[in-house]
Amino acid sequence: xxxxxxxxxxxAVYFCIYNIFAFGLNIQFGYAxxxxxxxxxFMAIGGYFAGVAVLGPAQRGTxxxxxxxxxxxWPVALVIGAVAAGLLGFVIGLIALRRLRSDYLAIVxxxxxxxxxxxxxxxxxxxxxxAGLVGVSQPFGSxxxxxxxxxxxxxxxxxxxxxxxxxxxxxxxxxxPLGRAMRAIREDVDVAEAYGKNSFKIRMxxxxxxxxxxxxxxxxxxxxxxxxSPAGWTTGETFVIWAAxxxxxxxxxxGAVVGSFLVAxxxxxxxxxxxxxxxxxNMISDIRNMAIGGLVILTLWFREQGVIPERKAxxxxxxxxxxxxxxxxxxxxxxGSDNA
Amino acid sequence: MPDTDTGRTSPSYNSATSEASLGSAVSADSxxxxxxxxxxxxxLVRHFGGVAAVDGCSFEISRNTITGxxxxxxxxxxxxxxxxxxxxxxxxxxxIFDGDDVTGxxxxxxxxxGLIRTFQISREYKSMTVLENLxxxxxNQAGEKLFNVFFRSGAYKAEERRHLERxxxxxxxxxxxxxxxxxxGNLSGGQKRLLELARAVMAExxxxxxxxxxxxxxxxxxxxxxxxxxxxxxxxxxxxxxxEHNLEVVERMCDHVIAMALGSTLATxxxxxLRANQAVVTAYLTGGEA
Numbered sequence: 001x002x003x004x005x006x007x008x009x010x011x012a013v014y015f016c017i018y019n020i021f022a023f024g025l026n027i028q029f030g031y032a033x034x035x036x037x038x039x040x041x042f043m044a045i046g047g048y049f050a051g052v053a054v055l056g057p058a059q060r061g062t063x064x065x066x067x068x069x070x071x072x073x074w075p076v077a078l079v080i081g082a083v084a085a086g087l088l089g090f091v092i093g094l095i096a097l098r099r100l101r102s103d104y105l106a107i108v109x110x111x112x113x114x115x116x117x118x119x120x121x122x123x124x125x126x127x128x129x130x131a132g133l134v135g136v137s138q139p140f141g142s143x144x145x146x147x148x149x150x151x152x153x154x155x156x157x158x159x160x161x162x163x164x165x166x167x168x169x170x171x172x173x174x175x176x177p178l179g180r181a182m183r184a185i186r187e188d189v190d191v192a193e194a195y196g197k198n199s200f201k202i203r204m205x206x207x208x209x210x211x212x213x214x215x216x217x218x219x220x221x222x223x224x225x226x227x228x229s230p231a232g233w234t235t236g237e238t239f240v241i242w243a244a245x246x247x248x249x250x251x252x253x254x255g256a257v258v259g260s261f262l263v264a265x266x267x268x269x270x271x272x273x274x275x276x277x278x279x280x281x282n283m284i285s286d287i288r289n290m291a292i293g294g295l296v297i298l299t300l301w302f303r304e305q306g307v308i309p310e311r312k313a314x315x316x317x318x319x320x321x322x323x324x325x326x327x328x329x330x331x332x333x334x335x336g337s338d339n340a
Numbered sequence: 341m342p343d344t345d346t347g348r349t350s351p352s353y354n355s356a357t358s359e360a361s362l363g364s365a366v367s368a369d370s371x372x373x374x375x376x377x378x379x380x381x382x383x384l385v386r387h388f389g390g391v392a393a394v395d396g397c398s399f400e401i402s403r404n405t406i407t408g409x410x411x412x413x414x415x416x417x418x419x420x421x422x423x424x425x426x427x428x429x430x431x432x433x434x435x436i437f438d439g440d441d442v443t444g445x446x447x448x449x450x451x452x453x454g455l456i457r458t459f460q461i462s463r464e465y466k467s468m469t470v471l472e473n474l475x476x477x478x479x480n481q482a483g484e485k486l487f488n489v490f491f492r493s494g495a496y497k498a499e500e501r502r503h504l505e506r507x508x509x510x511x512x513x514x515x516x517x518x519x520x521x522x523x524x525g526n527l528s529g530g531q532k533r534l535l536e537l538a539r540a541v542m543a544e545x546x547x548x549x550x551x552x553x554x555x556x557x558x559x560x561x562x563x564x565x566x567x568x569x570x571x572x573x574x575x576x577x578x579x580x581x582x583x584e585h586n587l588e589v590v591e592r593m594c595d596h597v598i599a600m601a602l603g604s605t606l607a608t609x610x611x612x613x614l615r616a617n618q619a620v621v622t623a624y625l626t627g628g629e630a
Contacts, residue, residue, distance in 0.1 A: 169490075177475075177483030177496060180468075184476040187465035194425065194458075195543055196451030196479040205486055312521060313472045315504055320512055 006149025009156045011265055013224055016159035017217045018264035021241045022248065022256035023170045024213030030251035030310070031179055032206035033186030034097070035106035038113025039214055039241045042085040044120070044233040046215025047222035050074075050081030051133040054223075065125045066133060074139035078219045085215025086208045088116070093207040098200055101189065113235065121230040132229020139223050155224055162220065166213050170253050173209070180313070182206050183251075236289070240268055243292050247299045249306025258307050267292050377436075378403045378547055378579050379455075384423050384433035386416075393419040394430070395603035401547070401596075406573055406580040408594035408611070410587065412624055416603040417583045418460065421549050424581070425457040426450045438546060452479055454546035460555060462532035464539075466525030470516055473524045473535060474507035475500075477542035507542060514538040514568065530561045537568050541576065548572075550582045554589055562586065566593050587611065599623070 021043060028034040049068075054077045057069035072080070096108040121130050138151065139158065173179045184192040185199045193199050222228045240263060248259020271288045299306060379401040386394040394416040401407045409417050422428045424435055426447040434443045437455055447457075465473050481503075482488050483496030511517045514534045519527060524535060533553065540548050553569070554562050570593055572578045584590050590597060591611035599606045599614050601623035607614055614620045 173489060176489040177481045177500065178486060178489050180472065180476050181481075181484045183468055183472075184465050187468060188463050190427070190447075191459070191463045191465070192476075193447040194451055194456060195477050195539070196448050196456075197484075198448045202484070310467065312469050312523070313475075315471055315475070316501075318505055318508060320508055320517070 002147070002149045006152050009149070009152035012156050013152060013159050013220075015260060015265045016156070016163040017220050017224075018241070018244060018260040019163050019257055020166050020217035020220070021214050022244050022260045022264075023166045023253060024210040024217065025241055025245050026210075026250060026253060026256045027170055027173065027206050027213065028210035029245065030256075031174060031186065032182040032203050033102075033189075034203055034207055034210075035102060035109065036207070036210065037106045037110040037242075038092075038116075038235075038238055040233045040235070040237040041113040041116050042089060042211040042214040043218035043221065043237075044228065044230075045088050045116070046081035046085040046212075046218030047228045047233075048081075048120070048127045048133065048218075049084035049215075050077040050219035051136045051222045051228060052127065053077035053080045054136050055133065064128055064131070064134075066128050067126055074223060078216065078223075081219035081222075082212045082215040085218065086212040089208045089211025090204070093204045097203045097207060110235075113238070117230060117233075117235075127228075130230055132227060132232070133222070134227040136222050136226045136228075138226060159220055159224075162216060166216065167253060170213075174253070175313075178202070178205070240264060240292065243296045245306075247295055247306060249308040249310065251310030252306070252308050255306045255308040255310075262307070263292055263295065267295065376403050377401065378438060379424070379581070380434075380436040381420070381424060382434040382436065384420065384435070385431045386419055386423055386428065387431055392603050394423060397433075397600065397604050399598045399605050399608060401579060401581055403579050404573060404577055405595040406569065406582060406593050408590040408597040409581060409583045409600065410585070410590055410597060410614075411600035411606070414602075415600040415623075417600055418551060419603075420600070421457060421551050421581070421583055425455065425549055427457075451543070454479075454544075455549070456540055456543050456545035456547070457549035458536045458540065458551060458553065460551045462529070462536055464524035464527070464532050464535055467523055469521050470511065470524050470527065470535060471504075471507055471520040473539055474510060474542045475503055477539045478503050479543055503542070510538050510541050513541075530557050533557055533561070533565060534568070537565065537572070540578075541572065544576070545578055547579045547581065550580060550584075552583055552585065554584060554586050562589060569593055 021039065024042075025036065025039050028036045028039075052066050052068040053070050053072045054074060055066065055069050056071045058064055058066050092109060092112045095112065096105045100108060120127055123129060124131070127133055138155070140154070141151065173182075181192065181197050181202050182205075184195070185197060185202055189199050218228075225232075244259035244263040245256055246259070247263055248257065249255025267288060271284055271291075274284055277283045303309075377400045381397060381399050384394050384397045385392065397416065397420055399407075409420065411417055419428070423430045423433075426442075426445050426449070429444045434441055436442070437450070437453060440453070442450055442453065442455075445453075465476065468476070481496065482499055488495045508517065508520065511520050514537065516527075516531060516534060516538060519531065524532070527535060536553075550569070553565055557565070566589055569580060569582070573580060582590070582594065594611060596608065597611050597614055598608050599617070599620045601620075606623055607617050607620050609617070
């Protein structure tokens with residue numbers, strides 16, 4: 001029983017983490033229309049900062065170098081990871097959100113992500129370069145059990161609680177007037193500006209919140225895997241999260257959940273457990289990427305809005321006051337329809 | 341839930357006594373003084389490359405009036421609207437709005453002060469509902485502050501309810517009540533134009549800039565939009581600057597008309613006065629080159 005449930009728990013952990021990524025991207029893209037083509041960078045920053053906050057100081061003579069090394073308790077590290085990702089999002093937002101729209105904004109995020117990747121991969125003094133961080137202790141690992149299967153089940157609880165927190169946060173934001181203003185900006189930034197919405201400030205809010213959420217996902221990832229290196233967050237990983245959101249349905253957090261399950265769990269993670277074909281070591285991962293690509297194309301072709309499309313905003317049904325005075329001082333003509 | 345739709349598709353305006361349901365929501369600042377200058381454009385200049393699109397354009401708009409801005413194609417009308425609304429900055433000159441120098445302000449800052457514009461083509465928020473389009477329009481909503489959303493939801497619940505009631509009434513006034521839960525992108529061209537005006541009502545503007553509100557709509561609807569604009573001035577105290585090519589419409593609704601040609605103000609007055617003005621007539625016939 002242990003092994004099977006451990007396996008299920010592992011997949012469930014990834015499912016929860018991908019949900020958090022997808023919520024974060026949904027706030028950026030689904031709500032505010034920001035084409036963040038470097039989502040995975042914020043996951044990495046969240047993970048690295050949480051990692052170096054948990055790790056002890058780098059030891060001299062081990063050829064392993066990283067900054068900080070504060071030996072902090074894990075919950076604090078989680079916050080540090082989220083804040084670090086949010087700060088990077090803020091800096092990239094300063095460049096990308098002030099003047100740029102859609103495709104140009106996407107290019108800037110992609111380029112910024114490449115710069116961050118290049119720096120972290122090549123400078124081995126920050127997060128130990130290409131080798132990455134290893135040996136990050138698992139949260140409460142010493143108190144729980146050394147059995148990895150049991151631990152997965154415990155860690156799943158942490159992930160699930162955080163995921164539910166992000167879910168509630170994201171939905172509250174969506175249904176608030178702020179979320180509505182974000183969607184107005186997504187629909188037409190000029191009009192929203194003409195109606196007094198400060199599009200830079202509001203999009204920056206979405207950017208930073210989204211990045212912090214993705215950072216939380218990153219902190220969970222490094223805590224679970226206990227290691228993170230640049231090979232684990234290449235540009236391709238960004239598009240797995242994008243694929244999840246597009247297949248599931250942008251603008252709808254249920255869509256994000258369904259997309260995460262289909263793309264991130266079913267297609268991405270589950271196939272990692274398939275046996276390798278002898279003589280073709282990369283076959284499985286190539287097939288996986290092709291399958292995800294095909295799924296995105298099929299979605300855009302047949303169900304552009306995703307499996308669970310964005311829902312219409314619901315408002316309380318208030319009857320027009322029966323005693324409503326003059327049908328309105330603005331009422332002009334009795335013909336309600338026009339044939340324009 | 342009782343169906344509130346019944347009989348609303350074609351609203352019948354028959355109830356009598358005034359409870360001033362609409363007037364009550366109009367803020368006190370919409371027209372404290374019905375006279376005086378609300379907007380002053382002072383020798384605005386804007387070049388695009390070597391072309392002076394607007395070249396020394398000056399005029400004033402009085403409160404509580406509908407001012408028309410006319411002129412042949414290429415006269416610089418849309419550029420002038422863009423300069424006033426902050427979409428682009430003037431090379432030189434000043435815009436004074438409600439007593440403040442607002443030259444070069446970003447559109448959202450001007451909107452916050454009560455200067456709202458519409459665009460030449462209808463630009464509704466397509467994948468939001470008609471009702472949501474209106475709900476998104478009031479200025480300075482308390483619920484658009486992140487802190488309030490998560491820690492002080494009480495700060496905007498009442499406001500939200502007020503906006504909702506008002507939105508429904510405004511939709512009723514514009515004959516769009518039955519469409520309130522449709523996506524705005526699915527409205528007809530004429531309905532979209534009405535939605536633009538309805539949205540503007542929700543923003544309670546002091547000055548509303550309309551860029552060719554009658555472009556591409558049928559004559560019956562032109563009449564309807566005209567009446568809505570006049571009603572907004574009379575009951576809500578909104579001041580208008582309307583760029584329009586349809587001179588009959590301009591004559592019918594505008595208190596005051598500014599004629600532009602080649603980027604500057606050619607003449608001002610009532611439409612009747614301008615019709616008799618030789619320079620204006622020549623400009624229309626020749627584009628102003630003569």
